[in-house]
Every structure is written in structure tokens, then in C-alpha cells.
Amino acid sequence: MKHLLCGAFLFLRIIAFGQSKAGTVAASYHAPTWSTPPKLVVGIVVDQMRVDYIYRFWDNLGDGGFKRMVREGAFMRNTHYDYAPTHTAPGHASVYTGTTPMHHGIVANDMYVRATGGGLYCVQDDAVSGVGGTGHKGQRSPLNLLSGTITDELERRTEGRSKTIGVAMKDRGAILPIGRTGDAAYWFFEGTDGQFATSTWYMKELPDWVKTFNARGLARKYLSEPWDLLLPRDRYHTPLPDDNPYEEPLAGSAKATLPMDVKAMYEASGRSTVLLRFIPASNTYTTDMALAALEGEAMGRDQVTDLLAISYSAPDELGHEMGPRSLELEDMYLRLDRELERLMNALDANVGKGQYTLFLTADHAVVDVPAYLRDQKASAGYVEVKTLVDQVEAGLSRRFGAGHWVRKRLKEQLFLNDSLIAARGLDPVVVQRAAADELLKHPQVADAITAADLARDTHASGLRRSIQRGFMPMRSGDVCYVMRPSHLAAYANANQRGTDHGSPWNYDTNVPLLMVGAGVKHVEVVRRVSITDVAPTIAMIVGCALPDAAIGDPIPEVLR
Missing domain, CATH: 3.40.720.10 (Alkaline Phosphatase, subunit A)
Known part of the structure; x- marks a missing residue:
């Protein structure tokens, strides 16, 4: 009889413990945010x-x-x-x-x-x-x-x-x-x-x-x-x-x-x-x-x-x-x-x-x-767009013969003249890399990379990773470049007021x-x-x- 009473008591303790645990879980449960x-x-x-x-x-x-x-x-x-x-x-x-x-x-x-x-x-x-x-x-x-x-x-x-x-x-x-x-x-x-x-x-x-x-x-x-x-x-x-x-x-x-x-x-x-x-x-x-x-x-x-x-x-x-x-x-x-x-x-009141x-x-x-930074003796300034494009045109003309090689500049991208490249029987990848090399000769260009390299290679860090993640072959240029920090593009007859991004x-x-x-x-x-x-x-x-x-x-x- 004593053993039966002990067993019953233990059973009740187990039941009570289980109910207590269940109550604790229920009390601590939070519905998912979603x-x-x-x-x-x-x-x-x-x-x-x-x-x-x-x-x-x-x-x-x-x-x-x-x-x-x-x-x-x-x-x-x-x-x-x-x-x-x-x-x-x-x-x-x-x-x-x-x-x-x-x-x-x-x-x-x-x-x-x-x-x-x-x-x-x-x-x-x-x-x-x-x-x-x-x-x-x-x-x-x-x-x-x-x-x-x-x-x-x-x-x-x-x-x-x-x-x-x-x-x-x-x-x-x-x-x-x-x-x-x-x-x-x-x-x-x-x-x-x-x-x-x-x-x-x-x-x-x-x-x-x-x-x-x-x-x-x-x-x-x-x-x-x-x-x-x-x-x-x-x-x-x-x-x-x-x-x-x-x-x-x-x-x-x-x-x-x-x-x-x-x-x-x-x-x-x-x-x-x-x-x-x-x-x-x-x-x-x-x-x-x-x-x-x-x-x-x-x-x-x-x-x-x-x-x-x-x-x-x-x-x-x-x-x-x-x-x-x-x-x-x-x-x-x-x-x-x-x-x-x-x-x-208004959101508090209405929602x-x-x-x-x-x-x-x-x-x-x-x-x-940049003009303000430059006057503060910071490394800053402007890059003349025409000078930059002319430098690329001259370099490509020296290597591949005279011609209008840069079809379009759009922000920090160059679109090359694919019709001229085809007419001369040239490899587009070679011309792209030659254009990138010309850009890299400019003292205020931090980096330049071709569409061919962006399409085929994976860049895991640095400027090229950033360029690649912003690049889509069918909508981007043949050569992408980055100017040095705090430098902006400058245009003929433009003053050096205001700023830009990109x-x-x-x-x-x-x-x-x-x-x-x-x-x-x-x-x-x-x-x-x-x-x-x-x-x-x-x-x-x-x-x-x-x-x-x-x-x-x-x-x-x-x-x-």
C-alpha cells in the first residue's frame, strides 16, 4: 500500500511539473513577427x-x-x-x-x-x-x-x-x-x-x-x-x-x-x-x-x-x-x-x-x-572631359589608325565605335583594353576596366567589384573608369560651382x-x-x- 501511495504521489508530481512547464512555455511564446x-x-x-x-x-x-x-x-x-x-x-x-x-x-x-x-x-x-x-x-x-x-x-x-x-x-x-x-x-x-x-x-x-x-x-x-x-x-x-x-x-x-x-x-x-x-x-x-x-x-x-x-x-x-x-x-x-x-x-493618428x-x-x-576642398588644401579637383576623350582618341588612332573611335561618353563610361572596329577587322577586346590603358595614363583616373573583363572575370573587392556590380553588358559601356577621390568631370565654359555624385x-x-x-x-x-x-x-x-x-x-x- 505504501508503494502504491508513493507511486501515486510521484505521478501527480510529474503531471504538475509538466503543466508548470507547459504554462512557462505558453507564457514565453511570442508569435512570429510575420x-x-x-x-x-x-x-x-x-x-x-x-x-x-x-x-x-x-x-x-x-x-x-x-x-x-x-x-x-x-x-x-x-x-x-x-x-x-x-x-x-x-x-x-x-x-x-x-x-x-x-x-x-x-x-x-x-x-x-x-x-x-x-x-x-x-x-x-x-x-x-x-x-x-x-x-x-x-x-x-x-x-x-x-x-x-x-x-x-x-x-x-x-x-x-x-x-x-x-x-x-x-x-x-x-x-x-x-x-x-x-x-x-x-x-x-x-x-x-x-x-x-x-x-x-x-x-x-x-x-x-x-x-x-x-x-x-x-x-x-x-x-x-x-x-x-x-x-x-x-x-x-x-x-x-x-x-x-x-x-x-x-x-x-x-x-x-x-x-x-x-x-x-x-x-x-x-x-x-x-x-x-x-x-x-x-x-x-x-x-x-x-x-x-x-x-x-x-x-x-x-x-x-x-x-x-x-x-x-x-x-x-x-x-x-x-x-x-x-x-x-x-x-x-x-x-x-x-x-x-x-x-x-499623421501615421500615428490614422494607422x-x-x-x-x-x-x-x-x-x-x-x-x-571640389573647388571648396581644393581651397582647403585637400586632394580634389576636376577632370576635363574633352581632354580625357581626346587622349583616348589619340591613343587608339596611333595604334589602329585614324578614326572616330569613341562613339559616346556617358558619365564614367566610354562606348566605342563598334562599326569602325568591325570595318578594320579588329578584335573588340583588344581595342577596349587599349582604350582602358589610355585612360589609366591620366593622373586623375584611379582605375579603368573593359566590358570584356567585367563580363568574364569576378572581382571580389575594391573598385572593380563596385564597377562590376553596377555593370550590365547590354546597357553599359565598353570601358568603365573611376576618377580619383573628390574629382568631378569638368566641361568647356562650365564654372566650378555646385557638386555631383556617381x-x-x-x-x-x-x-x-x-x-x-x-x-x-x-x-x-x-x-x-x-x-x-x-x-x-x-x-x-x-x-x-x-x-x-x-x-x-x-x-x-x-x-x-
């Missing part, structure tokens, strides 16, 4: 933003924009584009596809078609036309994008129930993030009125909410308002006086200084709304449109994940003219910070704090004005990456992260497949 995805993903690309802007402008930023993202979310401080050329269209495509131009095919803003000898704009599509606007600006679509985006995968994950919309002043900034199956992209059509419109790729008629938005005439309203400093002058961080020799005045203005009489500039241009692209009001207008889309399409209002892609184009337009040390650019970023706060407050996932990055960064050097590749909201931890990451990691990370949060050509990895430190 099983309760965010109601909305908001992707923000700031056109031409250096990561050090956050450091430099920190004490002037408000609490609800960049600072909120840093304090509540994940800040990847060492994020890079690991390819060249670093331009707007390749950048937007790479963020959302998770791959580089060698796979997604957007190798430049403006591409060259060998067969016709003509150009091809990155989102050009002559088979479509404008909806809500007329002219060539309407002949735009994602036709030239050759791989899928995270937006495409989200649409497939939800059987097409997701609402996916792109908004930007630049057409390429609105179109490429949405991929081929996104619902709509809206971009700015200039003119005397100025309005957001789209193309027949997406729809036959604008939704009523877009018509209502355009009827408000906000573009004209903003162009009637002056632009002055947001803060007292002594709060800004520029080392230069406002009137300096490194900045290019905007059209209609004699000096690149604040305040600007925007209305007078608008009138002087014949009331062209192109001016709006260069001033902070452009970012306000973009936010206005994004919030109109949020409301008009009821985005983030149910359990099906939607995606809103926003690109702020004005920092790039202004940055090219003024450079990263200008008073005007800092003021634009301080005002953009307020727009981000307005956007997130719910913690119910959406937001990321912010840039499509590229930018170099300081290189594989850190000042062009290092961009901010901030994530905040559903599925995101509060963390700071200082290891090197690739821009191609953005789309895979979002895929883990929303629970969808990786974009078909994605080569990046999810960022594990970010994921809850």
Missing part, C-alpha cells in the same frame, strides 16, 4: 543624403523627425551602396529590389542604346501616355526594370489586395520603388500650374482624391511664398558665408543667398513650376500628396499590409547647385525634418503607433564641392538607414550594411518572399 505584419510599410528615400547630415544637424533637429527614428528605432550608420554608378534611378531600384544594376538593369538615369545610337531614359516608355498630364513626362513606366521589387512580392503575398503607391516629384523616384505590379505611381508634371499625375501603365483616369488634391493649387501657392531661414543664422553649421564662390544661384536669382524672393523668381521664369523642385516647399508638397494618398486610399486601415513609397527629390536638386556645406541645404534639411514629424504624426513599419534611406550621397567612394556610397515601428528593435548598428539588405529585412517583417534577384541579407540586429 504572423502579425504591419498594416502599412512606409519607405522614404531622401534624394542625395549623406549620413553625416544627421550628426552635423543634430542639435537643430526637432524631436519628432530624424531624432524620433534614432531614439525609437534602428540606425544603421555604416550603410553603403556597394556599386557604381551611384545615381538616383539605380539607387531607388536597388533599395526596393535588394540587388544592384547588374541584375535590375537600371544602370543609369539616362542610358545609351547602341542599336539606335540614341538615349533611353530609365523609366521611358513610348507606348504609354500621361493621365492627368500631357507631354513626354507622361511616357513613363517601370518597363525598363528587369527584376522584381519588395512591392511586387507584397502584392503577390496578399493576392493583389495590398494598396501600393509611389509618390515623388521625380518620375523615377515614384515609379521604380513600386515595381511592375504596384497599383500607382504619381509624379510632378511641371507647367504654369503644376500637378501630380501618372501614366496609362497604371490607370485610365485619375482617382477623385488626386483630382481634388490638384484642384487645391498648392504648387502655385508655395511658389508665392518667400524662403528665409527657419532658425537664427548663428544656429547653422556651415563654415562658409552665405554668399560664397562655391554655390550656383537658382534660376531667376542673382545670388545663392537667403532670403530668396521665390515669387519674383517664379514670375521671372514665366510662371514655370520647375522652380518648386529646388526649394523646401517641394518637400512640403510631397508630404501633402503622400498624406492625401494615405487618406484617399484608406491605406493601413485593415489587416492587409499596404506600402507607401515616398521620395523627397528636392535635396538632390538643391544639393547639386549649392553643395553640402551651404546654408541653404542645411535649412532645407531642418525643414524636411519637420515634414517627417508631420508625416509620422496607429506601432502598427506601421517605416524606413528611411537615400539613393546616394554626394561629394563636397562614384564608388565613401562620400557617394555612405547613406543613412533608419527603421522604426512594427517588427523593429531599438538598436544602433555600426558594422557595414549594404543597401541591398533593406528589401530582405522588410520581407522578413511582412512575411513575404524575397524579391527574385535580391542579393542582400536581412539585418538580424533590427528584427524583433
Whole structure:
């Protein structure tokens, strides 16, 4: 009997222990992130933003924009584009596809078609036309994008129930993030009125909410308002006086200084709304449109994940003219910070704090004005493009006979005259290498490599890896080259004001990456992260497949 009682007691202890363990497991169990995805993903690309802007402008930023993202979310401080050329269209495509131009095919803003000898704009599509606007600006679509985006995968994950919309002043900034199956992209059509419109790729008629938005005439309203400093002058961080020799005045203005009489500039241009692209009001207008889309399409209002892609184009337009040390650019970023706060407050109110996932990055960064760096005794300067091409022409003529050997120069690429090469019975690989050798003789050329070598060899590190990841044989040149750090192309009769981007050097590749909201931890990451990691990370949060050509990895430190 005693043995029976002991056995019963032991049995009850085992049962109780099992129930306790089960309760502990149940209490500690957390549903997978992807099983309760965010109601909305908001992707923000700031056109031409250096990561050090956050450091430099920190004490002037408000609490609800960049600072909120840093304090509540994940800040990847060492994020890079690991390819060249670093331009707007390749950048937007790479963020959302998770791959580089060698796979997604957007190798430049403006591409060259060998067969016709003509150009091809990155989102050009002559088979479509404008909806809500007329002219060539309407002949735009994602036709030239050759791989899928995270937006495409989200649409497939939800059987097409997701609402996916792109908004930007630049057409390429609105179109490429949405991929081929996104619902709509809206971009700015200039003119005397100025309005957001789209193309027949997406729809036959604008939704009523877009018509209502355009009827408000906000573009004209903003162009009637002056632009002055947001803060007292002594709060800004520029080392230069406002009137300096490194900045290019905007059209209609004699000096690149604040305040600007925007209305007078608008009138002087014949009331062209192109001016709006260069001033902070452009970012306000973009936010206005994004919030109109949020409301008009009821985005983030149910359990099906939607995606809103926003690109702020004005920092790039202004940055090219003024450079990263200008008073005007800092003021634009301080005002953009307020727009981000307005956007997130609206998301909190309409979608719910913690119910959406937001990321912010840039499509590229930018170099300081080389003339300014040179005057600071830095190694910087300019390379005369004509001199460089003439040097290649002369070298090839000496070796292969007189002729027009360089058919086209497009940024840091040379397209050779394949008809002349064939007529002379020459091996194209030999001619390409001879051209690369001539480029390497120039003291300000860091490297040059041929299409043949890029197509056949694998480059695992350095400049050639970056060039190769930005290269696609059917769309890229016969010879690619890189100028030395802080050197830009110079042209006849051009001044040395303003700046540019496109290189594989850190000042062009290092961009901010901030994530905040559903599925995101509060963390700071200082290891090197690739821009191609953005789309895979979002895929883990929303629970969808990786974009078909994605080569990046999810960022594990970010994921809850």
C-alpha cells in the first residue's frame, strides 16, 4: 500500500511539473513577427543624403523627425551602396529590389542604346501616355526594370489586395520603388500650374482624391511664398558665408543667398513650376500628396499590409547647385525634418503607433564641392572631359589608325565605335583594353576596366567589384573608369560651382538607414550594411518572399 501511495504521489508530481512547464512555455511564446505584419510599410528615400547630415544637424533637429527614428528605432550608420554608378534611378531600384544594376538593369538615369545610337531614359516608355498630364513626362513606366521589387512580392503575398503607391516629384523616384505590379505611381508634371499625375501603365483616369488634391493649387501657392531661414543664422553649421564662390544661384536669382524672393523668381521664369523642385516647399508638397494618398486610399486601415513609397527629390536638386556645406541645404534639411514629424504624426493618428513599419534611406550621397576642398588644401579637383576623350582618341588612332573611335561618353563610361572596329577587322577586346590603358595614363583616373573583363572575370573587392556590380553588358559601356577621390568631370565654359555624385567612394556610397515601428528593435548598428539588405529585412517583417534577384541579407540586429 505504501508503494502504491508513493507511486501515486510521484505521478501527480510529474503531471504538475509538466503543466508548470507547459504554462512557462505558453507564457514565453511570442508569435512570429510575420504572423502579425504591419498594416502599412512606409519607405522614404531622401534624394542625395549623406549620413553625416544627421550628426552635423543634430542639435537643430526637432524631436519628432530624424531624432524620433534614432531614439525609437534602428540606425544603421555604416550603410553603403556597394556599386557604381551611384545615381538616383539605380539607387531607388536597388533599395526596393535588394540587388544592384547588374541584375535590375537600371544602370543609369539616362542610358545609351547602341542599336539606335540614341538615349533611353530609365523609366521611358513610348507606348504609354500621361493621365492627368500631357507631354513626354507622361511616357513613363517601370518597363525598363528587369527584376522584381519588395512591392511586387507584397502584392503577390496578399493576392493583389495590398494598396501600393509611389509618390515623388521625380518620375523615377515614384515609379521604380513600386515595381511592375504596384497599383500607382504619381509624379510632378511641371507647367504654369503644376500637378501630380501618372501614366496609362497604371490607370485610365485619375482617382477623385488626386483630382481634388490638384484642384487645391498648392504648387502655385508655395511658389508665392518667400524662403528665409527657419532658425537664427548663428544656429547653422556651415563654415562658409552665405554668399560664397562655391554655390550656383537658382534660376531667376542673382545670388545663392537667403532670403530668396521665390515669387519674383517664379514670375521671372514665366510662371514655370520647375522652380518648386529646388526649394523646401517641394518637400512640403510631397508630404501633402503622400498624406492625401494615405487618406484617399484608406491605406493601413485593415489587416492587409499596404506600402507607401515616398521620395523627397528636392535635396538632390538643391544639393547639386549649392553643395553640402551651404546654408541653404542645411535649412532645407531642418525643414524636411519637420515634414517627417508631420508625416509620422499623421501615421500615428490614422494607422496607429506601432502598427506601421517605416524606413528611411537615400539613393546616394554626394561629394563636397571640389573647388571648396581644393581651397582647403585637400586632394580634389576636376577632370576635363574633352581632354580625357581626346587622349583616348589619340591613343587608339596611333595604334589602329585614324578614326572616330569613341562613339559616346556617358558619365564614367566610354562606348566605342563598334562599326569602325568591325570595318578594320579588329578584335573588340583588344581595342577596349587599349582604350582602358589610355585612360589609366591620366593622373586623375584611379582605375579603368573593359566590358570584356567585367563580363568574364569576378572581382571580389575594391573598385572593380563596385564597377562590376553596377555593370550590365547590354546597357553599359565598353570601358568603365573611376576618377580619383573628390574629382568631378569638368566641361568647356562650365564654372566650378555646385557638386555631383556617381562614384564608388565613401562620400557617394555612405547613406543613412533608419527603421522604426512594427517588427523593429531599438538598436544602433555600426558594422557595414549594404543597401541591398533593406528589401530582405522588410520581407522578413511582412512575411513575404524575397524579391527574385535580391542579393542582400536581412539585418538580424533590427528584427524583433
